[in-house]
Amino acid sequence: MIDLKAMALVAKSLDAAVEEARWEQVADLLCDALDLRSCSFMSIKPDLTPAGFLASSEILRINGNKLFARTMQGDYRDDLDLIAGSLKLPPHVLLRERDFHGVGQADPLPPSSLRDFMRNEFGIYERDTIKLSEFGPAADLVVLHTSADKPTLMDGDRDAIRLLAPILAQSIRMKRIFEALKQRFNSALGALDRLGIGSLLVDGKGDIISINSCAQRILESKDGLYKNPRGQLACNDEACDRDLRQGCLAAFETAKGDGLHAQTVLAVKRRSGEPDYLLTISPVADPLAEIEPGFRSTLVFVVDPSDDARLSVEGVQHLGQLTRAEVSVLKLMVSGASTREISDLRDVSEETVRRQIKSILAKLNYRNRADVIRLAVATRLPLDAPEDAEGMDRHLISEI
Template identity: 30%
Template sequence: MDIEIVDAVSALYSTINAPKRNEETYDKLASVFGSAGMTQYSESNQSFNLQISSSIYKRYGAEFAEYNKRYSQYESEGINRLFEEDTYGWLTEQEGWLEEENVIDREDFLFIREKTGLARTVGVNLSEPAGWKHAVIIHYPEIVKDIPKNLDKHIALLAPHIAKTVNLNSFLHGLYYKYQAVLSVLDGLSVAVCVCDYRGYIIVSNRQAQHIVSMKDGVYLKNRKLCFSNSEQNSQFRASTRKIAGTSQGKGNLTGVSFFIERPSGKHPFYVEQSPIKDGCYEVENNLSGSIIYIIDTQSPPEIDVSIFASVISLTPSEAHISNMIFKGLKDRDMADYRGVSVETVRKQIKSILSKAQVNSRIELLIKAVSIRPPIL
């Protein structure tokens, strides 16, 4: 990767616990894409809201506000079309409205072009199936007649990292906005979370992580390093830790790994997910480039906000109720008795829930629910 891309990737992972760095980071991304600016949108309450922007939004804040007031209906239509693309797929403005021959001459595009000099847009779908919907919009000035030829390559390189940081920020933003910090207040999460450096040494961990390692049931600490009873997984974890730390420095391309840890006790496995992070706010250690790890005890899952989960994957009220009972560990017969229906009815509903969530098991369903709405105390 060239130095500009390395710098952009490294900057992205420094935003995970430092949202104030978003604007300058998106300026760097816009530069890589050869554009004038970038904006990132996420779905919220069945509408799409601006989450992050490069400095272009600050420069033209009044103009964009007027645009949103007058022409937001066009924006929603185009973004919905974008979400029909595969993950990391992208569309130009003309491809977003195929039924219109010269969309750049439509009133909303004319307004933006006249007020800001921006003319062309490219949308990138960051969403995975059955989850929150996220997208970035890349804005090009009027003088750029053609989309850069290397755009496809740059999107392929950077979109997975943008998506990863958007998802991690979604996971951790509650900590930041409640406590104005992330790494130093991980006890605010009721899932196990720890941060380690490139060598695998734990820098900070929360109470739930300390509880899990104290059980020594497949996961334990040795000389401040997180270890697993399975030697093969232990070796793989060491290798991924080094690679992920490299990604946070812009020197690698591994956005994360996830795996299950079997427990000698025979209880349900631990689910482990590892992602790059930089300590952008110097909360715990200067120049830390490492990985953030969260561990879900699927035997004793955290409390899940089922209402939000149900909304995101379009569950019926009955399916939402069944999901809640699944997360509490109830068996099919217990669910059927509680709801006054047959076991077969419950099993049909569970099959429908798994299908909507695009997962294959109840444990995967739990993990999906936690990723959609992390439990913040």
Template identity: 25%
Template sequence: MELTAGISLTRLEIGLLERAKSRLGEAVLDPGQWSSLMEAICGAAATTGAALLQSDVRTPDVPMTPSVADLLRDYFDNNLHVGDIRAARGMPLILSGRSVVRDQDMFQSETVMLRDPLYATLTRFRFRWFSGISFQSGPAMWVMTLQRTIREGMFDDAELRALGSLSETLTEVATLSHAVGKQVLLGTLNAFELINEPAISVSSTGLVIGLNRAATDLFDADFRVRNSRLYMRDGKASQALERLLWERPRDSEIRLPSRGRVGNVIVAGRESKKPILIRVLPVHGAASTPFLGARAILVLRDLEAERRPPLEILSEVFSLTIAEARVASKIAAGSSPDEIADALHISRETVRNQIKAIFGKTGTHRQSELAALVARIQI
């Protein structure tokens, strides 16, 4: 069957598309909105699912609608992203000035199209027809992919023109998201600096996006940034971090699979010094925008350095017991209640009660407030 730009079985609704377009700015401060925003676009375009993919660096931690989650998991697990024929044939068209591409632009017939392994996978998930809306975030080219089922039919010319109107707005939103996210991430790294915690932000591919001065101060021949990536002489630690960053999270947390009880901590050994402990934290809020690419914040603890939390001072200043001061110090350093209970060999209920007492005595309500307060009396 020849692929032609005929009339599809379902039609795009302009009014609904304009409404969805007007809401795209919501994703600047809350990247978690992307899924629902794309669902609104899908509803307007009579399309089952959507996702955001970068043209040259495709990673599994991208925003997507739940309807294509299983498809994209298979797409990445089977390395279909490496030789994606849509990217190979579609990007030259986009670079030539097209704001939207579709199957008919890349294949002469449906028979030829279905011979490609990607389309065989799509068929298994009852998908077939595609259109991609191009947009930019700085020098990076992105595509919002819209995926229709076999029954929904291919995208026609009128629908393509309507979808093209999203390209400019998506570029504006992506550009602003990158700028806002970068400032928020910088503020987070500076907050760790205030409590003398070395911290590095990295992408899912291990690219270093930002770091604070405390992190730079502990670099040596075994642990440093090289070619914009974190280099560790300890190969096992490097592999553990790489696996953790690449794995697409099912929620907002990052968890390190382990038989032991180290939680989300990687131990990076060094040749002639004590190890560095790397605590892996998720990126939240505007800093988690896909256009910045920050996947995690690595909080570093150099076991070679002497760190003596001023427990007596904390106790005296805020009228805390020594036990409460010990918990307060760990909260300020970013430890979770469960981690504190494990580290101090006390029950979780005891930790929760002590945290309530600490917040009451210090007049704080959140971990970030307590961290900033403790930072002011560090000596």
């Protein structure tokens, strides 16, 4: 197998852990790397019935509904002994159809209506199987289909699939973890969405696992933040992008217990000239192992200060016991107004505004305006939370 093809396959399989649609690309790359006619990733229950298909390569996808229908209807009974043999083997051991039946290369294989159908419909000659992993009530398999031009796998191909099998198995395992993670956090992210807070669940590389519609709109505007071709959260500014990646990795390592970095706060400049996006990157731990023992992730909040309809100063006013003049300044601060603009709007000197801002920061024990805006968002949540936010994890709110 060509090394570059192997590297591309490994990279794509790791990406597919986050985005299920990429498994079709993994199947295509596997066929290209091993010179296969086709391949299919599937799960089998202990009673030898299919538990589902993850992905198939291009030839099967073109008219694969026929194969899927026949399989789900039970048109595989001639192959039950072969399937049982695959499940009995330990993970990552290749089972060749001919070896299992003890049939030489020049001899005919035992009758199989499903194999005959696949040969006539798709040009598939033989089927080799390798068990990737076992999870709960089923086992994951990848079935490798050869063609008449190359009816059997070469020794190098067999070695390659044995090396690739643990990586493919790990990617499928991570896919299931991410699915569970999405289910756990989607309701919380949805509640934050209604409150105008962009929220993303990412891994240590910044790969987006889950995202609410508010964050999706922000990324689609590409006004400072966007989703890159690898499916990762990214900044238009190179230096900011570097800080973002370091923050995601630091939070991820902290959540795993390998670091001591609780939170990263970033201001992301926007091409439009609107006030900077304010990002908070925090670790998300799973101490009760509700998802997977030892698994952790990263939560990113995005606040858009220009969306002042989502901000309130009432909570900040009560917390800081601000004066009436300070509240007036605070309202303009969270709307993104500069010191000069506040001075003009309030008809006072810039020095007066600076003193008032300094007093506000001192009363709140904060260092800059960005912290105040985050507080305005955080203190709004308990005041106006919608009904569907009642059950959300309150630690999400406290992390903003």
